[in-house]
Amino acid sequence: MAMNRPDVTDEELVLRAWHRWREDALPDLMGDYSFALWDAEARQLCCVRDLMGARPFFYAKAGNRLYFSNTLEHNPLCPRYFQ
Numbered sequence: 001m002a003m004n005r006p007d008v009t010d011e012e013l014v015l016r017a018w019h020r021w022r023e024d025a026l027p028d029l030m031g032d033y034s035f036a037l038w039d040a041e042a043r044q045l046c047c048v049r050d051l052m053g054a055r056p057f058f059y060a061k062a063g064n065r066l067y068f069s070n071t072l073e074h075n076p077l078c079p080r081y082f083q
Contacts, residue, residue: 034070 010031017025018037023046032054036047047068049057059068 036068 010033014025014029014033014035015037017028022039026048029048029050032050032052034047034049034055034057036045038045045066047057047059049055055070057068057070058072059066061067
């Protein structure tokens with residue numbers, strides 16, 4: 001899904017690709033990234049990071065909750081796992 005429009009953000013491109021191709025869009029992503037997408041229809045969470053690991057993706061499960069962040073400092077909801 002190549003778009004050479006300056007008014008379209010990276011986030012919009014990822015969401016458009018996800019809506020069109022779902023997981024099949026992921027191998028075509030370039031750059032450094034980490035993100036999570038919730039598919040409400042399928043009730044699935046897709047957590048993704050770049051293959052080189054330039055953007056980290058920290059996660060922890062506590063009870064029936066999943067906490068995630070791309071930095072250790074930005075997850076105050078679960079400090080014992082992210083310090």
